[in-house]
Amino acid sequence: MSGAGALPVVARGLTKRFGSVTAVDHLDFCIEAGSTVALLGGNGAGKTTTIAMLLGLIRPSAGEVRIFGADVTRNRYAVAQRMNFQSPYVDLPQRLTVRQNLMVYAGLYGIANARARIAGVAAQLQIETLLDRPTGKLSAGQKTRVGLAKALLNAPELLLLDEPTASLDPDTADWVRQKLKAYAAERGATLLIASHNMTEVERLADRVILLRAGRIVEDETPRALIAAYGRETLEDVFLDVVRGRSAATAPDGAERKAS
Numbered sequence: 150m151s152g153a154g155a156l157p158v159v160a161r162g163l164t165k166r167f168g169s170v171t172a173v174d175h176l177d178f179c180i181e182a183g184s185t186v187a188l189l190g191g192n193g194a195g196k197t198t199t200i201a202m203l204l205g206l207i208r209p210s211a212g213e214v215r216i217f218g219a220d221v222t223r224n225r226y227a228v229a230q231r232m233n234f235q236s237p238y239v240d241l242p243q244r245l246t247v248r249q250n251l252m253v254y255a256g257l258y259g260i261a262n263a264r265a266r267i268a269g270v271a272a273q274l275q276i277e278t279l280l281d282r283p284t285g286k287l288s289a290g291q292k293t294r295v296g297l298a299k300a301l302l303n304a305p306e307l308l309l310l311d312e313p314t315a316s317l318d319p320d321t322a323d324w325v326r327q328k329l330k331a332y333a334a335e336r337g338a339t340l341l342i343a344s345h346n347m348t349e350v351e352r353l354a355d356r357v358i359l360l361r362a363g364r365i366v367e368d369e370t371p372r373a374l375i376a377a378y379g380r381e382t383l384e385d386v387f388l389d390v391v392r393g394r395s396a397a398t399a400p401d402g403a404e405r406k407a408s
């Protein structure tokens with residue numbers, strides 16, 4: 150079943166094994182429309198694999214993903230119009246200019262009036278001066294902004310972002326976060342962001358899903374997590390979690406605070 154009222158993301162028993170490695174291990178979570186959720190975890194925790202399964206790019210070994218109610222493995226194209234993603238690990242064809250790349254994607258997404266739409270997102274992300282340059286000649290930060298422009302082309306209701314500010318200087322990163330926040334608010338869009346930047350997560354996310362070794366170890370608001378671990382920042386909570394401490398056993402944790 151797929152429909153306007155269905156949740157943007159539902160994962161049930163979602164599992165991915167690569168040979169003997171279980172990258173993602175029975176994840177159960179839903180994402181509410183209009184929320185911004187951060188997917189956190191140390192290197193190799195399973196974030197990218199999870200996002201790839203939500204996009205229908207890799208098939209789960211077990212379990213299922215529903216995007217707006219549709220099973221992505223069987224019905225990817227039904228939901229493709231309503232979602233998009235950005236990842237620094239996906240390179241656009243290098244020899245094409247930025248404009249040519251965006252035209253190709255506009256065609257894939259079936260966007261009417263592609264030229265005007267491209268001009269609109271280019272203005273939004275301030276990449277107008279890059280449009281006629283070969284994509285391969287851009288700096289890492291410029292490519293990131295072009296990748297975001299591609300991700301916004303179809304005005305997605307669901308946007309999956311893998312390290313959206315990884316290669317950006319602090320000023321540009323801050324600017325991109327503001328753009329994402331404004332986009333989510335204006336469009337009523339749902340965002341899922343994999344990030345290692347805890348400041349970013351505290352600023353953007355309503356909720357944090359923390360993975361360790363492919364499993365969900367926390368699923369809470371940033372504020373509730375900080376309180377439960379008795380910490381000052383989400384970064385401290387993250388360190389507790391990746392080092393295997395629970396809220397109750399964290400050195401400055403809630404139990405001690407409560408006593």
Ligand SMILES: Nc1ncnc2c1ncn2[C@@H]1O[C@H](COP(=O)(O)OP(=O)(O)OP(=O)(O)O)[C@@H](O)[C@H]1O
Nearest residue numbers: 167170171172190191192193194195196197198199
């Ligand atoms: N194609 C693959 N073949 C084999 N193993 C893989 C493959 N993709 C991922 N893995 C393994 O799955 C696990 C999860 O990897 P994944 O890339 O999802 O982690 P991540 O949380 O995104 O990590 P990072 O923060 O380093 O990007 C790792 O142990 C990784 O080595």
